[in-house]
Each structure stands twice: as structure tokens, then as C-alpha cells.
Amino acid sequence: MMNFEENSCVIRELSACKETCWINPYKLPFDMIKSVSELVVSDADIEDAEARLLRFAPFIQKCFPETSGEQGVIESKLRELSVMKENLEKECGCSIPGKVFMKMDSHLAVVGSIKARGGIYEVLKHAEDLALKHGLIDESDNYEKFADEKIRKFLSEYTVQVGSTGNLGLSIGIISATLGFKVKIHMSADAKQWKKDMLREKGVEVLEYADDYSYAVAQGRAQSDKDPKSYFVDDEKSVDLFIGYAVAAKRLKEQLEEAGLKISSEKPLVVYIPAGVGGAPGGICYGLKRVFGDAVHCFFVEPVLCPSLLLGIATQKHEKANVHDFGICGNTEADGLACASPSGFVTRMMTNLVSGEFTVDDAKLYDYLRLLYESERIRIEPSSCAVFEGICSFRTHNRARRYCVDNGLTENVLNNAVQILWATGGSLVPDDVFETYLNTYL
Numbered sequence: 336m337m338n339f340e341e342n343s344c345v346i347r348e349l350s351a352c353k354e355t356c357w358i359n360p361y362k363l364p365f366d367m368i369k370s371v372s373e374l375v376v377s378d379a380d381i382e383d384a385e386a387r388l389l390r391f392a393p394f395i396q397k398c399f400p401e402t403s404g405e406q407g408v409i410e411s412k413l414r415e416l417s418v419m420k421e422n423l424e425k426e427c428g429c430s431i432p433g434k435v436f437m438k439m440d441s442h443l444a445v446v447g448s449i450k451a452r453g454g455i456y457e458v459l460k461h462a463e464d465l466a467l468k469h470g471l472i473d474e475s476d477n478y479e480k481f482a483d484e485k486i487r488k489f490l491s492e493y494t495v496q497v498g499s500t501g502n503l504g505l506s507i508g509i510i511s512a513t514l515g516f517k518v519k520i521h522m523s524a525d526a527k528q529w530k531k532d533m534l535r536e537k538g539v540e541v542l543e544y545a546d547d548y549s550y551a552v553a554q555g556r557a558q559s560d561k562d563p564k565s566y567f568v569d570d571e572k573s574v575d576l577f578i579g580y581a582v583a584a585k586r587l588k589e590q591l592e593e594a595g596l597k598i599s600s601e602k603p604l605v606v607y608i609p610a611g612v613g614g615a616p617g618g619i620c621y622g623l624k625r626v627f628g629d630a631v632h633c634f635f636v637e638p639v640l641c642p643s644l645l646l647g648i649a650t651q652k653h654e655k656a657n658v659h660d661f662g663i664c665g666n667t668e669a670d671g672l673a674c675a676s677p678s679g680f681v682t683r684m685m686t687n688l689v690s691g692e693f694t695v696d697d698a699k700l701y702d703y704l705r706l707l708y709e710s711e712r713i714r715i716e717p718s719s720c721a722v723f724e725g726i727c728s729f730r731t732h733n734r735a736r737r738y739c740v741d742n743g744l745t746e747n748v749l750n751n752a753v754q755i756l757w758a759t760g761g762s763l764v765p766d767d768v769f770e771t772y773l774n775t776y777l
């Protein structure tokens with residue numbers, strides 16, 4: 336049932352910077368939008384991206400030997416959390432149904448964050464487009480050729496630019512520099528020092544702004560537009576980024592099947608993903624919906640200090656929604672999620688698909704970070720820890736409980752469910768920085 340009165344109630348809670356749960360009143364059964372959404376991003380588009388990543392696998396393996404176990408395919412593990420599950424149950428005073436896994440994108444090879452999916456994909460595609468256009472490569476070639484001096488020298492005439500709060504910059508910077516491109520990363524004030532240092536060490540030009548993410552993106556876009564040989568990775572609009580993320584879904588299905596888990600309405604999948612501008616969670620949710628349909632329930636999680644994706648969808652203002660217009664500051668410790676306005680492309684794609692959203696206080700991110708480290712010795716960054724608020728509130732918040740009733744998620748079905756916490760970043764965090772996180776109490 337559409338419940339728009341509740342929608343405005345949630346918006347009031349957001350303006351008061353209170354933790355809340357929003358159930359999406361615009362969500363439709365997947366069959367109703369399957370064909371329409373196909374017009375924008377089709378299964379064939381996603382398959383095309385899968386094939387492109389396979390073509391580049393020999394190149395990735397050559398440049399990043401740590402991926403050789405997977406033959407140059409950058410993919411993360413699915414790890415069951417048993418100790419953390421018990422500790423979370425104590426912490427949030429409720430039982431967490433089903434099996435709980437963490438999708439370890441926090442430990443993706445090369446860049447240590449979910450940005451290894453969309454970011455790397457988009458730059459590879461751009462490099463391939465240029466090389467094809469100039470007759471330097473053929474789709475049937477071995478793409479190890481991209482590591483040769485000839486193509487590197489050719490690509491060094493071109494520039495790649497991006498605006499970032501940190502992780503996207505790391506991913507675009509590393510892959511672009513590896514291919515030979517000139518790179519300029521436009522960093523917002525939220526970006527952590529260690530991320531900028533790491534990029535500069537790799538010879539990447541980092542421009543810093545004393546302003547927020549939207550400003551850094553606008554600067555990058557404007558500079559790039561002036562140079563015909565420059566390509567801008569546009570996190571606020573990019574369809575290629577979105578498709579790169581969507582590739583995760585089929586691979587996850589295979590991992591679940593290897594673990595003997597076949598998703599269906601009797602064994603549903605519940606997924607929690609931290610959201611910034613929306614590309615990563617949106618692309619992954621979209622891919623999952625195409626693979627699992629109504630058997631997957633996707634929830635995004637954002638900081639109470641920057642719930643821009645939620646506002647973009649709930650108000651249907653899309654890219655025009657800005658947290659500042661709701662009296663929300665946008666300055667959160669979750670640097671990866673500090674985007675004051677969402678991607679309008681993603682809010683539109685998600686309007687009829689995402690199940691809902693949870694918001695979380697910054698202070699809790701560090702509590703969850705400690706609990707996870709003590710329970711499982713897993714190190715993820717604060718932004719990633721937002722997911723734990725999702726899984727706890729799913730059983731404690733009244734609106735989420737009603738969502739379960741309305742969607743056939745009875746106790747029995749939920750006990751059979753697979754819940755996935757999507758860890759989005761962390762493995763590159765330096766030891767001393769992680770130590771500070773462990774000791775941060777807000």
C-alpha cells in the first residue's frame with residue numbers, strides 16, 4: 336500500500352537528524368517494471384560488461400599479480416558472520432533471523448573498496464573505446480596488450496578526471512595511472528589524508544577543495560569539459576559506473592549456490608548497502624533485482640547527517656534534493672557517504688525497486704567497527720559499518736516489521752532467509768588510522 340503520509344513523517348524525522356526507517360511507498364512488484372527498466376539498462380548491457388571485464392582479465396592479472404588466484408577477475412569473498420551475529424543480537428536486543436554473511440567488497444583487490452567494481456570498469460571501457468577507435472586493438476586480442484608501451488604511450492595523450500570523497504578517486508586514479516592515462520582527482524574536504532597521500536605516491540595529480548563533494552564534482556566536470564582529450568567519470572550521472580556495479584549480482588548468485596543456498600520466495604535474500612551518491616548501492620540493487628526479482632529485498636543505509644539518496648527518492652526531487660535544504664549539515668564521519676545531493680539517474684532507477692532505507696548516527700559507526708573487529712578480526716572503514724544498523728533495525732523498527740508482514744516475510748520465512756551486509760571499504764586503511772578508529776568515541 337502506498338503510504339505517503341508516512342513518507343512526510345519520515346522526512347520530518349530526517350530533518351531532525353533522528354535515526355529512522357523508511358519503507359519505500361513507490362516500490363512495485365518487479366514484473367511490473369522489468370521491461371521498462373530494460374530500456375535503460377538491459378540484461379544484455381550487464382552481460383556486455385561481464386564480457387568486457389573478462390577480456391581485460393589478462394591485463395589485470397599482469398598488472399596486479401594479487402588477482403592471479405582469480406585469473407584477473409576482481410571479486411570479493413562472501414563470509415559468514417557467526418560471532419558477530421551473536422554479538423549484534425546482544426547489542427541490539429533482538430534475534431537476527433537467517434544466515435548472516437558479509438560481502439567483502441571492503442577487501443576487493445587493487446583498491447580495497449566497492450569502487451573496484453564501477454570505477455575500474457568505467458575506465459577500462461573508456462580505454463577500450465579509444466583503443467578500438469584508433470585501431471590499436473581488436474576485441475579478439477589478448478588484452479595483455481594494454482600493458483605494452485605502444486598503447487600506454489597512446490593513452491598518455493589522454494586525461495581521466497573525477498570528483499571524489501576518496502575511494503572513487505583511489506580506484507579511478509590507480510587504474511587510470513596503470514593504463515598510462517594522465518589523471519586528475521578532484522577531492523572534497525571530507526577526503527581522508529591517507530587517501531590523498533596514497534594517490535600522490537602513485538604519481539596522480541590530486542586537487543583539493545575546501546568544499547563538499549558536489550563542489551568537487553562540479554569543478555572536475557568543468558575542467559574536463561574544457562579539454563577535448565579529457566574524460567570525466569561522472570559519479571552523479573554515469574550509466575557505465577552503474578552497470579559495472581550491477582555485474583556483482585550474477586557472481587553473488589554463483590557464490591550463494593556454491594554455499595548450497597538457492598534464493599526463492601521461501602528463502603529470500605535481504606541486503607543492506609551503505610549509500611553515498613547512489614551509484615554503488617543502486618547498481619548492485621539493480622543487478623540483484625534482475626537476478627532474484629521479488630525474492631531480494633534491498634535496503635540502503637545512510638548517516639543521519641547526510642541522507643541524500645533517501646531524500647531524493649522520498650521527495651521525488653532526485654538530483655535536486657540537497658540535505659542542506661532540509662536543515663541537515665551533510666558533514667559525517669562516514670566520508671564515503673558524504674554526498675549532499677544524490678545521483679538523479681540512480682534515484683529514478685531505484686524509485687520502484689528499493690525496499691527502503693535506514694539511517695544511522697555517526698557515533699554508532701565506531702561502536703559497530705569495534706564490535707566487528709573484536710568479533711571477527713575484520714577491518715572495515717566507518718562508512719561500511721552503517722550496514723549493521725540496517726540489520727538490527729530490520730527486526731526492531733515498527734515500520735520494518737510491518738514491511739515484513741506486508742511482503743510475506745513471516746517468522747518461518749525469515750528464519751530461512753539469507754541476510755547480506757555489503758562491506759564497502761577498508762582493506763587499504765593504514766594501521767595507525769585504523770587504531771584511531773578503534774579509539775574514537777563520539
Ligand SMILES: *Cc1c(COP(=O)(O)O)cnc(C)c1O
Pocket residue numbers: 448449450502503609610611612613614615616671672674716718719759760761
Ligand atoms: C563509495 C562508497 C559507498 C557508496 O557508494 P556510492 O556510489 O557513493 O553511493 C559506500 N561505502 C564506501 C566505503 C564507499 O567508498
